[in-house]
Amino acid sequence: MEVRLPFEAPIYEMEARLTELELQSQRAGGSSTSGEETADSQALREQIRALRRELANLRRTIFANLTPWQKVQVARHPKRPQTRDYLSLIFDGFQELHGDRAVGEDPAIVTGFARLDSTKVMLVGQQKGKNLAERTACHFGCAHPEGYRKALLKMKLAEKFKLPIVSLIDTPGAYPGITAEQRGQALAIAENLMAMASLRTPIVCVVIGEGGSGGALGIGVGDKVAMLEHAYYSVISPEGCASILWKGAEHAPRAAEALKMTAPDLKRLGIIDDIVAEPAGGAHRDPTEAASLLKAYLVKSLRELSALPLDELVERRYQRFRRIGVFKVESDQVRDAPTPATGLETSPTATPAPASSPTV
Known part of the structure; x- marks a missing residue:
């Protein structure tokens, strides 16, 4: 059974419309006796091309803005x-x-x-x-x-x-x-x-x-x-x-x-x-x-x-x-940090340091 993620619903809807138009285009082409493309057929083909471009843009837009849970x-x-x-x-x-x-x-x-x-x-x-x-x-x-x-x-x-x-x-x-x-x-x-x-x-x-x-x-x-x-x-x-x-x-x-x-x-x-x-x-x-x-x-x-x-x-x-998880503590933060009853010095305002420039 096909799995459809909730946020993909607009994509599947547009794909269904595209499939329907393509079938219409095939039927119109098969029913033509002269072999020449009619104005209606040309309009249908142009509509299909436009919808394909729109579908490609829709896919890019949706998947470029996924939430973390949607990426999971x-x-x-x-x-x-x-x-x-x-x-x-x-x-x-x-x-x-x-x-x-x-x-x-x-x-x-x-x-x-x-x-x-x-x-x-x-x-x-x-x-x-x-x-x-x-x-x-x-x-x-x-x-x-x-x-x-x-x-x-x-x-x-x-x-x-x-x-x-x-x-x-x-x-x-x-x-x-x-x-x-x-x-x-x-x-x-x-x-x-x-x-x-x-x-x-x-x-x-x-x-x-x-x-x-x-x-x-x-x-x-x-x-x-x-x-x-x-x-x-x-x-x-x-x-x-x-x-x-x-x-x-x-x-x-x-x-x-x-x-x-x-x-x-x-x-x-x-x-x-x-x-x-x-x-x-x-x-x-x-x-x-x-x-x-x-x-x-x-x-x-x-x-x-x-x-x-x-x-x-x-x-x-x-x-x-070794660089992963390294952090730095500003000197004034260490000086002003309160000492807990355990006697262990801590700094609740410690900030992560960039991985490219670790500081001990």
């Missing part, structure tokens, strides 16, 4: 391209690699060798599944510890063979079940964070849909971290945040606004480096065009990173993540 809805759209879609649209010669050599295979994370134009890469990506059977097998994109261990093994293999790594992030979060906790979910993610920070090979990470908390971070430490235009990247889902702060998931739109989880906000805060444009109307409306835009970004980024010496590459990656 787009990021979760069932028809949005996933890792395996991009594999077939962007990469060649994919050879999948399975297993973590300990527990087994986790289909929520896809790994393997592939070719991006003339460059051999190691692809690591999260997969949600397209239908109920696939989604159940992939746990809706929520990886177990064996998935993160598999990803790390393959990334170390890439380092060994001097291959760059492309990481495609699309998960609501790591699997929250008791079996995952028993097998060391937190440890697996932590080990990935530590190891990825020092891998001596270029790493490009792109959030292609949902970027949920530690589940996304487990394959998200890179030299370049980017997001598709209508993806989101957050420490918690809007529903989870709303349930904690306002005791109800119905406040999710309010939470999405407060979390600053969209690409423009995160780029301004220095959490991501780049925003990859999507086709007008979102990636779910034109996966082929979305793949073309993503491919261009990946090729450009890998070309830039491959020119850097490995020592500089690793140091820049380490410092990039």
Whole structure:
């Protein structure tokens, strides 16, 4: 069943009108016996051209002014391209690699060798599944510890063979079940964070849909971290945040606004480096065009990173993540700040510092 987001209603209405006019034009053309275009047919064709221009403008206008909650809805759209879609649209010669050599295979994370134009890469990506059977097998994109261990093994293999790594992030979060906790979910993610920070090979990470908390971070430490235009990247889902702060998931739109989880906000805060444009109307409306835009970004980024010496590459990656969360406190604020009963000095008016100029 086709999923129609509420704010897309004007687009679907105009598309229906366009389809009706195109059918009228076909019938008028088929009924013409002379083969010459009548004045009515010419007027109809001009009306169709005008409506197509209007539809294109409407798509651009609506998707350029989405609220954070609407962007979350787009990021979760069932028809949005996933890792395996991009594999077939962007990469060649994919050879999948399975297993973590300990527990087994986790289909929520896809790994393997592939070719991006003339460059051999190691692809690591999260997969949600397209239908109920696939989604159940992939746990809706929520990886177990064996998935993160598999990803790390393959990334170390890439380092060994001097291959760059492309990481495609699309998960609501790591699997929250008791079996995952028993097998060391937190440890697996932590080990990935530590190891990825020092891998001596270029790493490009792109959030292609949902970027949920530690589940996304487990394959998200890179030299370049980017997001598709209508993806989101957050420490918690809007529903989870709303349930904690306002005791109800119905406040999710309010939470999405407060979390600053969209690409423009995160780029301004220095959490991501780049925003990859999507086709007008979102990636779910034109996966082929979305793949073309993503491919261009990946090729450009890998070309830039491959020119850097490995020592500089690793140091820049380490410092990039060290800068996140750094803040500065004005000296007069520290001097005038009241001392609480605990004896710990605090400054409630501390302000965030730009990521590009950290101050300790």
